[in-house]
Amino acid sequence: MTVVIGFEGSANKLGIGIVRDGKVLSNPRVTYITPPGEGFLPRDTAKHHQAHVLDVLEKALLEANVKPSPGMGAPLVSVAVVARTVAQLWNKPIIGVNHCIGHIEMGRTITGAENPTVLYVSGGNTQVIAYSQKRYRIFGETVDIAVGNCLDRFARVLKLSNDPSPGYNIEQMAKRGKILVPLPYVVKGMDVSFSGLLSYIEDRAESLLGSGQYTKEDLCFSLQETVFAMLVETTERAMAHCGSKEVLIVGGVGCNVRLQDMMEKMAKERGATLFATDERFCIDNGAMIAQAGLEMYLSGQTTKWEETTCTQRFRTDEVEVTWRD
Template structure:
């Protein structure tokens, strides 16, 4: 959805407008979008097109099959993004793509498409860190100035704050990511993957009536989620678990429903995330929290984070599914910020990095 936003930082060459095309495909979502930086310093989202690879209930998405999906849909998604932006590829200033982190085969398929566009149209190429893309899109849309960032997605869980042209990681998961934890449990209880397993867990959790005991594992600024997943899975083997029971209709305290488990899992994990985020806020003296990533769409997480921020006299910033779920415009935005600071990716270095750390990126566009 098009929209205009104010400039977020000082950039080089402010006397002209810039157009950037972004291509994202680090997991099961293939996204493309066009962003414009206007002469007056504002940013306009011209298009945001996405297609998701959805597997049957109980199944995850494999790298090979996901890469095949991206290759099959790439032309359609790119054409739609360019047409909706009312522009042409010839008018673009740069082609931006996700360099990492993510799944190897999907990343490679998107990088190949980006390289092809770069060569065909003689456009500069800009490799973008997926995590930085989420942060910059969140800052753009919400207007957050210098927040503590909670980045929560299928493959990443990090607490981040900016310092000296780097996004510093204050805490993270020691094993699996929060989104991966939720998705895997959704498969255990056979929830649909449409539109996403995490979304369907959120809806189930709203029906939950009782908490079951799960491990609460924070270690300093880090969290561990694999033990929680093992514990909640164990409840599905308990004789009290009734997979077909509807929580709203159950009064028997000896019965555990799927909704109860979804509710308990969410509450426990989100409490842990709120705790480490608050600790980072206290450390750097910030009163702003920005929640980004696919799990950042979860309204319960936003509510819990908002309660904590309000108690500290602060505020929580979050976006809706257009911007928090993986998309091409976040890659275009972060890539264009890099490009305007003179950063480009030579064709010989247009590779992918599955483990591309957030704090490896030189954030040249921020002071």
């Protein structure tokens, strides 16, 4: 029996999850929420995590009904200090986990997908990924900003609430949209670009709304439809290249039901199956770090103490995937 505790604190989500042999025992999470129209700053987010991390750790241990035992961590900034501290206190190995691979392994575990083409979409990342020869290979990605960042920044233009998240509130408004506003559609081979599209709709939002022809709901609907179509196109191209019959959506934007619906239609047309999860496991969480750490540990990987540093430039395809054939 192997029990792993995972620390996630790379953005405004602070999560600590405990996994035993692939079963999630606990996965509490708290979110740093800013006022409408504002993003979250690194220093303020770090203070939030510092103030809450021990409470979340205690809650995770209580929910899992376990006492301090095998531990690992892959958080950033202040959360990493706690991970290293508890590893020392409990005299347990520590494992550095790539954030994206945490999402993928959690998705595979929860959904049962075996060898899917993966669309990883979040506030900081947008990648189309497939496994080959001990690596998660990146087939396509954003050349500028991530799709979640695009949605979040447009939510600020409309002064939408950040509770529970800007993307969620755009999703709810988009359901009431009726008119599709033509927006730039930028696909470059296997890559996508969102910054020009965002600038285009930001610059025109006031005049579009002031014309009385369009509503905020129409703009949210139009933005979603355009960016999701770009993602479905590039994902389908990767599936065709790999001969894949499975597609898995992971990352915070992967909770979006409209994105899941669009991807499912494409998958069915190809005779493929869509795998997706809800907000418990799509949004950054500690259990995904624990699950990836478990796979790494069981395949013989641990991290040397002097190498337990954090980096925002840890590419998905840099990791040797020793736990898959």
